[in-house]
Amino acid sequence: MIQKLLNIDRRWIFLFIFVGVAAAMLFPLPLPIRPSSDVKNVYNTIESIKGKPNATVLLSFDYGPGSEPELQPTAISIIRQCFRNNIKVVGMALWPDAVGLAQAAFDSVSRAEGKEYGKDWTFLGYKTGSVTLILNMGEDFHGAFNVDYRGNKTSEMPVTQHIAKLGSFDYVVTLAAGKTIDGVWVTYAVDRYRIKLGGATTAVTSPDMFPYLQSGQLNGLVSGLAGAAEYETLVKTQGSATRGMQPQSAAHLIIIISIIIGNTMYFVQRRRDRRQSVSGNEETRS
Amino acid sequence: MQRLTQFACIAALFWTGTALASDAVETGTGSKTPVPDSVRALPPPLPTQIRAADVPSDNGKAVVVTWLPDASTPSLVRYQVGVATNPSGPYYFGGEAPAAGPLVKDDPKIFGWSPANPDHQFLVVSSYMVPPATPEGNPERVELRPDQTYYLRFAVVGDSASAELAAPMSVTPRQNWIKLHKLNNLIFGLFFGVVILSFIEFARRNPNMFIRKIAGLDAVEEALGRATEMGKPVYFVHGLNSMGEVSAIASVNILGRVARRVAQFDTTLKVMNNDPIVLAVSQEVVREACIDVGRPDAYVPDNVMFVADRQFSYAAAVDGMMMRERPATVMLMGYFYAEALLFAETGNVVGAIQIAATDSYTQIPFFITTCDYTLIGEELYAASAYLAREPKLLGSLRGQDVGKAVLIAILTIGTALELAGIHWLTHLVAPL
Amino acid sequence: MIFFKRTLPLVIAFVMGIVAISIYYIPHQAAVDLNDLLSKWDRIIAAFAAFLGVYSLLYLHAGRLKRRQAGWGYSVFVYLGFVVMLTAAIYNNGAGPLVALRKGGAYDWLYTNVFVAADASMFAILSFFIASAAYRTFRARTTEATILLVAAVIVMLGRVPIGALLWESMPELQQWLMNVPNMAAKRGILLGVYLGAVATALRIIFGIERSYLGGDE
Numbered sequence: 001m002i003q004k005l006l007n008i009d010r011r012w013i014f015l016f017i018f019v020g021v022a023a024a025m026l027f028p029l030p031l032p033i034r035p036s037s038d039v040k041n042v043y044n045t046i047e048s049i050k051g052k053p054n055a056t057v058l059l060s061f062d063y064g065p066g067s068e069p070e071l072q073p074t075a076i077s078i079i080r081q082c083f084r085n086n087i088k089v090v091g092m093a094l095w096p097d098a099v100g101l102a103q104a105a106f107d108s109v110s111r112a113e114g115k116e117y118g119k120d121w122t123f124l125g126y127k128t129g130s131v132t133l134i135l136n137m138g139e140d141f142h143g144a145f146n147v148d149y150r151g152n153k154t155s156e157m158p159v160t161q162h163i164a165k166l167g168s169f170d171y172v173v174t175l176a177a178g179k180t181i182d183g184v185w186v187t188y189a190v191d192r193y194r195i196k197l198g199g200a201t202t203a204v205t206s207p208d209m210f211p212y213l214q215s216g217q218l219n220g221l222v223s224g225l226a227g228a229a230e231y232e233t234l235v236k237t238q239g240s241a242t243r244g245m246q247p248q249s250a251a252h253l254i255i256i257i258s259i260i261i262g263n264t265m266y267f268v269q270r271r272r273d274r275r276q277s278v279s280g281n282e283e284t285r286s
Numbered sequence: 287m288q289r290l291t292q293f294a295c296i297a298a299l300f301w302t303g304t305a306l307a308s309d310a311v312e313t314g315t316g317s318k319t320p321v322p323d324s325v326r327a328l329p330p331p332l333p334t335q336i337r338a339a340d341v342p343s344d345n346g347k348a349v350v351v352t353w354l355p356d357a358s359t360p361s362l363v364r365y366q367v368g369v370a371t372n373p374s375g376p377y378y379f380g381g382e383a384p385a386a387g388p389l390v391k392d393d394p395k396i397f398g399w400s401p402a403n404p405d406h407q408f409l410v411v412s413s414y415m416v417p418p419a420t421p422e423g424n425p426e427r428v429e430l431r432p433d434q435t436y437y438l439r440f441a442v443v444g445d446s447a448s449a450e451l452a453a454p455m456s457v458t459p460r461q462n463w464i465k466l467h468k469l470n471n472l473i474f475g476l477f478f479g480v481v482i483l484s485f486i487e488f489a490r491r492n493p494n495m496f497i498r499k500i501a502g503l504d505a506v507e508e509a510l511g512r513a514t515e516m517g518k519p520v521y522f523v524h525g526l527n528s529m530g531e532v533s534a535i536a537s538v539n540i541l542g543r544v545a546r547r548v549a550q551f552d553t554t555l556k557v558m559n560n561d562p563i564v565l566a567v568s569q570e571v572v573r574e575a576c577i578d579v580g581r582p583d584a585y586v587p588d589n590v591m592f593v594a595d596r597q598f599s600y601a602a603a604v605d606g607m608m609m610r611e612r613p614a615t616v617m618l619m620g621y622f623y624a625e626a627l628l629f630a631e632t633g634n635v636v637g638a639i640q641i642a643a644t645d646s647y648t649q650i651p652f653f654i655t656t657c658d659y660t661l662i663g664e665e666l667y668a669a670s671a672y673l674a675r676e677p678k679l680l681g682s683l684r685g686q687d688v689g690k691a692v693l694i695a696i697l698t699i700g701t702a703l704e705l706a707g708i709h710w711l712t713h714l715v716a717p718l
Numbered sequence: 719m720i721f722f723k724r725t726l727p728l729v730i731a732f733v734m735g736i737v738a739i740s741i742y743y744i745p746h747q748a749a750v751d752l753n754d755l756l757s758k759w760d761r762i763i764a765a766f767a768a769f770l771g772v773y774s775l776l777y778l779h780a781g782r783l784k785r786r787q788a789g790w791g792y793s794v795f796v797y798l799g800f801v802v803m804l805t806a807a808i809y810n811n812g813a814g815p816l817v818a819l820r821k822g823g824a825y826d827w828l829y830t831n832v833f834v835a836a837d838a839s840m841f842a843i844l845s846f847f848i849a850s851a852a853y854r855t856f857r858a859r860t861t862e863a864t865i866l867l868v869a870a871v872i873v874m875l876g877r878v879p880i881g882a883l884l885w886e887s888m889p890e891l892q893q894w895l896m897n898v899p900n901m902a903a904k905r906g907i908l909l910g911v912y913l914g915a916v917a918t919a920l921r922i923i924f925g926i927e928r929s930y931l932g933g934d935e
Contacts, residue, residue, distance in 0.1 A: 008853075010635070010850040010853075010854070013846070013849050013850045013853050014846045014849070014850065016849075017845060017846050017849045018846075021845075031878075031879035031880060031883065032879055032882060032883070033879050034879075034882055034889065036889065036893065064596070064597070064837060065833060065834035065835075065837035065838055066597060066598050066624065066837040066838060066840065066841040067841070068834060068837075068838060069838060069841075097596075100826070100829050100830065100834070101834075104830075128761050129757055129758075129761050131757065132754060132757040132758070132761075135754075139429075140427075164413075164427050177623075178623065202624070203877065204623075204624055204648050205623075205648060207647070207648060207896060207900060207901075207904060208647065208648060208904075210896065210897055210900075210901050210904075211901065211904075211905070214897070214901075224877070226877050226878060226879075229879075245878060245879050248878055249878040249879060249880040251845055251849070252874045252875065252877070252878050252880070253880065254849065255848065255849045255852050255853075255874060256871050256874055256875065258849060258852060258853040259852050259853065259856045259867065259870075259871065261853075262852075262853045262854070262856065262857065263856070263857060263858055263867070266857050266858075267858075343745055344745045345745050345746060345747045345750055346746075346747065347747075432747065461745070461746045461747055462745050462746065463744055463745075463746055464743060464744060464745075465743050465744070465745050468742070468743055471743075472743055475739075475916075478913070478916055479916070479920055482916070482917050482920055483920065483924070486921075486926060528764070530760070532914075532915040532918050532919060535918060535922060535927075535930055536918055538929065538930050539927060539929040539930060542929040542930075543929070561767075561771075562767035562768060562769075562770040562771030562774070563763075563764070563767045563770075565770070565771060565774060566767070566770060567930055570931070571929065571930065574931075588778055588781060591774065591775075591778050592770075592771045592774040592775050592778070593775075594775075595768075595771060596837070597837075598836070598837045598840035598841060599837075601840055602836075602840055606789075606792065607789075610788065610789055624841060624844060625840075627844055627847050627848065627851065628840070628843065628844065628847060630851075631847040631850065631851055634851075645911045645914075645915075647904050647907055647908065647911075650907075652848075652851070655851050655852075655854075655855040655856070656851050656855065662907065663907045663908075663910050663911040663914070664910040664911050664913065664914030666914075667911075667914035667915065667917065667918045668914065670927065670929060678926050679921070679926070679927065682917045682918075682920070682921055682926070683917070685917060686910075686913045686914060686916075686917045689913045689916075689917075690909065690910060690913055693909055693913070
């Protein structure tokens with residue numbers, strides 16, 4: 001029986017996960033979400049620039065559909081916070097897959113908050129050559145992005161007229177699923193142009209960002225779905241990240257329970273094997 | 287009268303420049319907090335020791351102005367610099383810094399670690415704003431040019447009064463040929479390079495160099511033999527990086543060694559590629575490997591395939607092929623992201639022996655738990671040398687070890703010195 | 719022929735390697751301009767390589783379809799997906815057909831409802847695989863394995879609100895684990911990785927490592 005449990009067909013485990021996650025989604029329990037200091041740093045930085053004339057945040061969408069559940073809620077929350085504080089938002093994408101996601105985020109929030117395209121926000125679209133693009137933006141923003149995604153001239157739109165270069169933005173937040181934060185933004189934008197950079201990453205890649213948090217190159221980090229839920233709490237909305245905390249908690253609990261059961265079975269089996277080998281030795285000696 | 291007119295024009299220009307370009311400053315931002323009435327009426331005191339100089343180690347497009355603020359300067363003033371190509375003007379807005387702006391000692395990149403005037407403030411000026419010709423036009427940002435002499439006017443601006451340095455300062459930005467602040471980086475790089483190349487040369491003369499066992503690489507032979515006995519294919523799955531990354535180069539090097547053995551054993555090798563350039567290189571490597579061992583017929587072009595360039599499309603396709611063909615051996619080599627566990631777990635399901643090698647720090651735990659053998663970090667780069675056992679490649683491994691020993695020594699000594707409040711070693715190795 | 723297959727690539731690798739390293743230390747505008755030019759060349763080559771990849775993919779699956787190899791049905795889907803998305807992307811100035819029915823047209827619909835959904839589903843499979851891998855392999859066989867196990871449990875609990883419910887300091891403990899011991903291990907691994915990368919790069923620049931050319935000397 002124990003051997004059977006130790007070598008259980010993995011499909012049973014899949015079933016337990018499925019049932020647990022589905023139950024948590026169908027019967028959600030309210031869970032307290034405490035924003036961490038890293039998430040608060042991003043939030044507070046944006047709060048600190050409200051009221052500043054022409055305060056503008058650059059949001060870089062560097063992720064694809066696979067990371068959408070973790071990073072899209074953060075993007076929506078940040079845009080919402082900016083719009084509520086009358087902070088302009090300029091979006092761009094270093095990943096081509098992110099263009100549709102960025103547009104969806106901007107469209108939904110700008111409609112809800114009553115913000116005008118070209119005046120309160122714009123989306124620049126995707127351009128190749130991440131490093132070269134950042135270097136160009138660092139020297140001449142309008143040269144790097146002559147027109148936005150809809151073909152409007154960036155030097156003429158109220159939202160980007162005053163932006164001379166990357167350093168003109170009051171805050172840059174990059175939502176990254178890959179290596180764009182350390183490989184591009186920190187190495188080039190922060191190191192060379194001394195911009196203030198915040199990050200949002202998937203939970204798996206967030207440990208890679210801790211050295212930059214400690215050195216101050218990243219001033220804040222929103223990590224994974226949990227971080228997105230914390231940000232939604234700060235912005236006082238109940239979005240998909242907050243709703244996702246229940247199934248995520250259920251999944252983690254099921255994994256921990258399965259680890260405990262697996263180890264219990266393992267130790268019981270080991271004890272039995274030891275007993276059998278001891279009694280076998282005794283028989284041999286006698 | 288003439289002087290008063292000049293002053294009024296310059297103050298008006300500064301005010302216009304500030305209003306139009308209040309966000310386009312190199313350092314610091316203007317403060318818009320209301321100034322008390324008692325301060326408002328008085329011109330703020332000028333700082334002393336105001337100097338302009340070329341920014342060192344740059345492309346000749348920036349100058350730096352330094353000054354020692356007066357102790358009685360109100361906290362709400364701004365220091366502004368006007369730029370002109372002629373001493374008589376017109377002067378255009380070049381930048382501004384707040385009263386509590388950055389200090390010289392805070393920027394070792396420009397001023398070094400032990401500057402002469404650490405408590406001076408500074409402002410880097412790399413461009414100036416030319417007002418539009420017509421009211422409807424936009425201001426034009428003009429970058430400084432190398433070898434062009436510029437004249438700078440320095441002013442302290444309060445909300446309703448300002449003070450200005452009597453005479454303009456002249457400065458000529460120059461292009462430089464070396465970044466002095468990266469000299470430590472260059473010296474360490476050269477040092478490590480010389481160490482590695484020296485050991486390569488040493489290894490040529492002393493070919494029997496010891497290298498510790500790497501279980502995963504010793505198992506390659508066994509894994510390939512298993513595939514041959516079972517009559518099932520070997521899967522070589524590249525990571526997600528392009529050919530420009532060292533991990534892709536390292537995995538292609540391993541592929542060459544593996545392809546040789548597979549051709550000798552007459553086993554099917556299937557190489558999965560995520561990047562077209564890696565595909566082209568892999569095809570060439572496998573083809574040459576087959577030719578080298580005298581088995582050109584063993585090369586099947588369709589077996590070195592481009593699967594997909596999207597992460598999860600790649601994972602789905604490779605997993606599907608694994609489930610259908612049930613390879614006996616799966617080798618996961620390169621830099622992986624979230625799809626790592628998808629590959630490894632599927633390989634486990636089909637009962638393949640799995641050898642993974644990655645420098646992706648976040649995926650190492652997944653490989654360790656699901657694969658039979660895992661090469662961690664630099665073992666991926668060492669694999670090529672380990673499998674080939676060529677002295678010159680082994681020599682570079684020894685050089686790496688020496689480099690690591692030096693780094694450990696620096697870390698240990700540096701930590702002790704920092705705890706004692708001595709910073710020279712930290713400054714020596716700090717990246718600027 | 720040897721010159722073009724061996725010598726010339728080695729010379730190019732050496733020259734470009736030395737140039738790229740030098741550019742990093744030279745601030746002169748000439749170096750900056752050269753860097754920009756090389757970046758553009760790199761992007762152009764990558765763009766051509768994209769065609770190479772598409773050709774390779776379509777050629778491979780065409781062969782499978784012709785030979786009716788096992789699994790040839792999937793090759794049909796490769797062609798179907800390729801043609802449908804390409805049509806949607808090109809037709810009607812990029813808006814695709816069915817624009818009147820949906821903003822952005824068929825391309826937008828396919829992207830949102832097929833591509834995004836499929837990508838997210840593949841990512842979601844990870845949760846099942848993690849659970850199964852954890853059950854099978856997270857055994858406290860040795861002291862190190864036990865420490866790993868305990869750390870994994872703390873991190874998993876600390877990352878979700880339920881951890882704070884069980885013990886209010888769980889999130890802080892999780893953060894400490896990630897920031898201190900985890901960071902130390904990561905930095906140790908990275909030091910070795912970067913040194914290895916330097917050594918590999920030097921071997922390639924100086925022509926000591928030539929496997930990437932296909933075969934040895």
